Amino acid sequence: MAVFDRGYRGYDGPLTQPWSRFLVIARYAVRDVFASKVFIGFSVLSLIWPLALVGIIYLKYNVEALTILDLSTLDLIPIDTTFFRLGFLRPQTAFAFVMILIVGPALVSPDLRNNALPLYLSRPLDKSDYVLGKLVVLATLTSAVTWVPGLLLFALQSYLAGGRWLLDHWRIPLALFVGSWIFILVLSLFSLAVSAWVKWKPWARIAFLGAIFVFSAIGQIFKLIYGTWWGSLLVVDDLMVRVWDHLFGIESSQQIPALVAWIALAIFGAFSAWLLFRRIRAFEVVS
Amino acid sequence: MSTAEASAVTTSRKGGLHPADSLPHGAGLWRAQVRALLQLELRKALLGRRSLIAYGLAGLPVFVMLVLMVAKRPGGAPVFESLDEARTVFSIIYQTFILRAVVFFGCVGVFTNLFRGEILDRSLHYYFLSPVRREVLVVGKYLSGVALTSILFVGTVVVCFLMLYPPFGLSRAVDDLLGGGGLGQLGAYVGVTLLACLGYGAVFLIVGLLFKNPILPAGAVLGWELIHFLLPPFLKRFSVIHYLKGMIPVPMSEGPFAVVSDPPPAIVSVIGLIVFAILVMVAASLRVRSMEIRYGDD
Amino acid sequence: MSRDPVGASATGPAVVEDASSAGAAARPGVALGPNLSLRPNISLRNVSKFYGDVLGVNRVDLEIGPGITGLVGPNGSGKTTLMNLIAGLIRPTQGELEVLGIGPNRPEELFREVGYCTSFDSFPRGLTGRQFIVDYLRVHGYPRRQARELTELALERVRLVESADRKVAAYSKGMRQRIKLAQALAHQPRVLVLDEPLNGLDPVARVEILDLFRQLATEGLYVLISSHILHEVDILSDRVILISHGYIVAEGEIHGVRSEVTERPMQIFVRCDHPETLAAAVFAQDGASEVQMHDDRQGLLLRTRDAERFFALMERLVLEGKVSVEAMGPADEDVQAVYMYLVGDEGVA
Numbered sequence A: 001m002a003v004f005d006r007g008y009r010g011y012d013g014p015l016t017q018p019w020s021r022f023l024v025i026a027r028y029a030v031r032d033v034f035a036s037k038v039f040i041g042f043s044v045l046s047l048i049w050p051l052a053l054v055g056i057i058y059l060k061y062n063v064e065a066l067t068i069l070d071l072s073t074l075d076l077i078p079i080d081t082t083f084f085r086l087g088f089l090r091p092q093t094a095f096a097f098v099m100i101l102i103v104g105p106a107l108v109s110p111d112l113r114n115n116a117l118p119l120y121l122s123r124p125l126d127k128s129d130y131v132l133g134k135l136v137v138l139a140t141l142t143s144a145v146t147w148v149p150g151l152l153l154f155a156l157q158s159y160l161a162g163g164r165w166l167l168d169h170w171r172i173p174l175a176l177f178v179g180s181w182i183f184i185l186v187l188s189l190f191s192l193a194v195s196a197w198v199k200w201k202p203w204a205r206i207a208f209l210g211a212i213f214v215f216s217a218i219g220q221i222f223k224l225i226y227g228t229w230w231g232s233l234l235v236v237d238d239l240m241v242r243v244w245d246h247l248f249g250i251e252s253s254q255q256i257p258a259l260v261a262w263i264a265l266a267i268f269g270a271f272s273a274w275l276l277f278r279r280i281r282a283f284e285v286v287s
Numbered sequence B: 001m002s003t004a005e006a007s008a009v010t011t012s013r014k015g016g017l018h019p020a021d022s023l024p025h026g027a028g029l030w031r032a033q034v035r036a037l038l039q040l041e042l043r044k045a046l047l048g049r050r051s052l053i054a055y056g057l058a059g060l061p062v063f064v065m066l067v068l069m070v071a072k073r074p075g076g077a078p079v080f081e082s083l084d085e086a087r088t089v090f091s092i093i094y095q096t097f098i099l100r101a102v103v104f105f106g107c108v109g110v111f112t113n114l115f116r117g118e119i120l121d122r123s124l125h126y127y128f129l130s131p132v133r134r135e136v137l138v139v140g141k142y143l144s145g146v147a148l149t150s151i152l153f154v155g156t157v158v159v160c161f162l163m164l165y166p167p168f169g170l171s172r173a174v175d176d177l178l179g180g181g182g183l184g185q186l187g188a189y190v191g192v193t194l195l196a197c198l199g200y201g202a203v204f205l206i207v208g209l210l211f212k213n214p215i216l217p218a219g220a221v222l223g224w225e226l227i228h229f230l231l232p233p234f235l236k237r238f239s240v241i242h243y244l245k246g247m248i249p250v251p252m253s254e255g256p257f258a259v260v261s262d263p264p265p266a267i268v269s270v271i272g273l274i275v276f277a278i279l280v281m282v283a284a285s286l287r288v289r290s291m292e293i294r295y296g297d298d
Numbered sequence C: 001m002s003r004d005p006v007g008a009s010a011t012g013p014a015v016v017e018d019a020s021s022a023g024a025a026a027r028p029g030v031a032l033g034p035n036l037s038l039r040p041n042i043s044l045r046n047v048s049k050f051y052g053d054v055l056g057v058n059r060v061d062l063e064i065g066p067g068i069t070g071l072v073g074p075n076g077s078g079k080t081t082l083m084n085l086i087a088g089l090i091r092p093t094q095g096e097l098e099v100l101g102i103g104p105n106r107p108e109e110l111f112r113e114v115g116y117c118t119s120f121d122s123f124p125r126g127l128t129g130r131q132f133i134v135d136y137l138r139v140h141g142y143p144r145r146q147a148r149e150l151t152e153l154a155l156e157r158v159r160l161v162e163s164a165d166r167k168v169a170a171y172s173k174g175m176r177q178r179i180k181l182a183q184a185l186a187h188q189p190r191v192l193v194l195d196e197p198l199n200g201l202d203p204v205a206r207v208e209i210l211d212l213f214r215q216l217a218t219e220g221l222y223v224l225i226s227s228h229i230l231h232e233v234d235i236l237s238d239r240v241i242l243i244s245h246g247y248i249v250a251e252g253e254i255h256g257v258r259s260e261v262t263e264r265p266m267q268i269f270v271r272c273d274h275p276e277t278l279a280a281a282v283f284a285q286d287g288a289s290e291v292q293m294h295d296d297r298q299g300l301l302l303r304t305r306d307a308e309r310f311f312a313l314m315e316r317l318v319l320e321g322k323v324s325v326e327a328m329g330p331a332d333e334d335v336q337a338v339y340m341y342l343v344g345d346e347g348v349a
Helices: A022-033 A037-046 A048-060 A063-069 A072-076 A081-103 A105-113 A117-121 A127-143 A147-161 A163-168 A171-197 A201-226 A229-234 A236-248 A258-279 B003-015 B026-047 B051-070 B083-121 B124-128 B134-162 B170-179 B182-210 B215-226 B240-245 B266-289 C019-024 C079-087 C107-113 C129-140 C144-157 C173-185 C203-218 C230-236 C254-260 C275-285 C307-319 C335-342
Strands: C042-051 C054-064 C067-072 C094-099 C114-117 C191-195 C222-226 C239-244 C247-253 C266-272 C288-293 C299-304 C325-330
Touching (some): A022 A127, A037 A048, A037 A081, A048 A147, A081 A105, A081 A201, A117 A127, A127 A258, A171 A201, A201 A229, A201 A236, A201 B083, A201 B215, B026 B051, B026 B134, B051 B134, B083 B134, B083 B215, B083 B240, B134 B182, B182 B240, C054 C247, C067 C079, C114 C173, C144 C173, C173 C191, C203 C222, C275 C288, C275 C299, C275 C307, C307 C325
Parallel strands (some): C067 C222, C067 C239, C114 C191, C191 C222
Antiparallel strands (some): C042 C054, C042 C094, C266 C325
16 A cells, blocks of 8 residues: 655645736736846836926926026927827837837747746636736836826826816827827737747847838838828838827828728737737647 | 777877868868858758748748739739839839848848857857857858848849839840840849848847847847938948948939938949958957857846 | 877875865875976866856866866856866966866867867757767868768767757757767867766666766776766766865865865774674774664674774784674765765755
């Protein structure tokens, strides 16, 4: 008769709530990201422009300061939808793009390269938790430079300009929030998908930037040669611009219909998510 | 061969002769080593799964040309209505897509990883343990990168250029290629592509050696090359595209905001880029000479 | 440059009492002058390697002759750094190092003489085992035909000929170890540096590879092997280098090292007909610190600080016919025991 001497006891203490477990992945990933001084420096840099815009809004409503500083030209800058759409969202999403470029492709590839996925998924975590954890990292970082400062800026302007201005521009916060999230989700999912398929960090970053740039170039060629909007279907930037303009309710420089742009971005995001989930699995296929 | 025989051969070196004693010395040895490096690097690069991205990149312009051949303009007119128009279209594709996107990103991928890739794969020590001068290693690896990108992208250019002709028939194609300047244009595009591989290759060879994360400097170089047309003439000299532009057979307008300056003569471009590549290799050799194997946790 | 191997010269035992004074200690039988040893052995004099603020190895003085030398130490003790230094992969921060008279400033010559089987379980992508060896031999400068011949010899030695045309990526761990070994051997170096070469090998392959090492040693090669498996080091090499926290703790022939560990009583086992008599005599002589009787009461294990005095006692008792000895020998004169005494029990098997 075999005698099994069990010298250990399984953990029987309290467990965290299942819904919150993805935060563990996010927490460690964020810690790794902020271990880079370059990234910290870039994060600070990306907040300089919103601070400058805060200064502009503040000065615009401070006649005394404008006079003392002899900055009367600032008074000519209208604080309106275009200010938030072109003056804020456009440059800030550029910063967010670089953040996604730096962080996104490096999130999944090391786990795949080191065969860590079976370890992750052998915990009480499923594929969705894993992806959500990684997505939260990108969403947190990019939110901090897009819609969060955007809404603060809007709040400041509303406070200084009064309730009437707020009522007249009610679309701006909505457009800032939704527009930023569309940008964040679509590009984050794509960067994670690239990271999952290109196991190697430097290649993944190059592939992410290269794919967006190369397809944009193809789209621009088609637009130039055929003179139609359908080349824009390959240009993520064109699609984003059209959707943002639609959200802000302003005339767009892009000819592509808003509905088509919405659908194209949805398909792009869904395709990225499909690619990503295909690679996230708890086993290794030995070929 | 039995172990005993193997042992006997190994032991024979005790008598004095080592297999390496019969090897050439000096330049002869270095040539043999560069050849071996080229073959080994090309074998790894051409047959590896990682090369699929490069192949895909090289195939994209062909795909674009196919679309242009098949899909007509709104209204039903073909894109390649005349040979002149076809050449203009090709020039647009070449300058906006092949040169600035395909060749550029191909060179980023291939050259930044010549050394960085081996560090990440933890296989650089096999080279560092070989009796090969580090300078020879740099030259061998750089030439293998040039060979690989040239094979891929010159091939792409040739195929794409020849795809201009099918709508006009074989005899017209032969006439144009042999007597109408088509071959000359093709040669110019091939030459520019080779020089682009040489120039961008040198840039990204050193970027891969100096930076652990080459994407940011590569992005900066991309930005610099893209705003080249806005730069004052003095600064234009510090971009690769400046030396290539003058040799492109069908020039393209750079828009109303471009700062116009005369491109350098072809001979200056060729010599300039070769000298630049040599200088970069000297710098890369100095860097590689001081490298020690300490694989990080990448 | 002469390529004739130099005859073996067993370096005398040395236990470094004070690691900080290691640099000053000259080894018996080793002529160390300003130009290092006159013999073309592997010589390190006052060699240190720092990675920034992190110590790799510190003030190492070593003279390694032909034959098999075991390098033993816990994880992070500096074994790989020491091997990397000898193989020329890294350069010392300070000190002088020569391998067969070749310094690190002549790397091309050095790498013809050194074969290094590293602990990195990584290979260039996409190559078969045979291509891996042939292609890197060609980088040495060998023509294709000669590279192939050398490759076949190396593959034969590690018994990997049949699998040589498979991709290395598809190899088992043991096969990867063997192909690395073949690659290190292929250019017929005189110095073989092997970092944990037995990792992942199955028992049969282990025996074969151990035989190969012995054979290489008899051919006059300098074989430096690191291992965690003290038992294997014990049966493979008489000479060991014990390293801990970047310092050489001891080096030399194992029994010599053991005899210098005077603060630890030597353990001796004796199988005899009257162990009680022997025990009484030992205690009467006041030379033993501990005696343990074997369970069958046909022998004993004793610990003594004065082995010479004990052996004299034994001789007298046997001559007087008071005990009849069946077997006798040291019980702790192996790498395991010496390692435990000098380094402790971290990271060994």
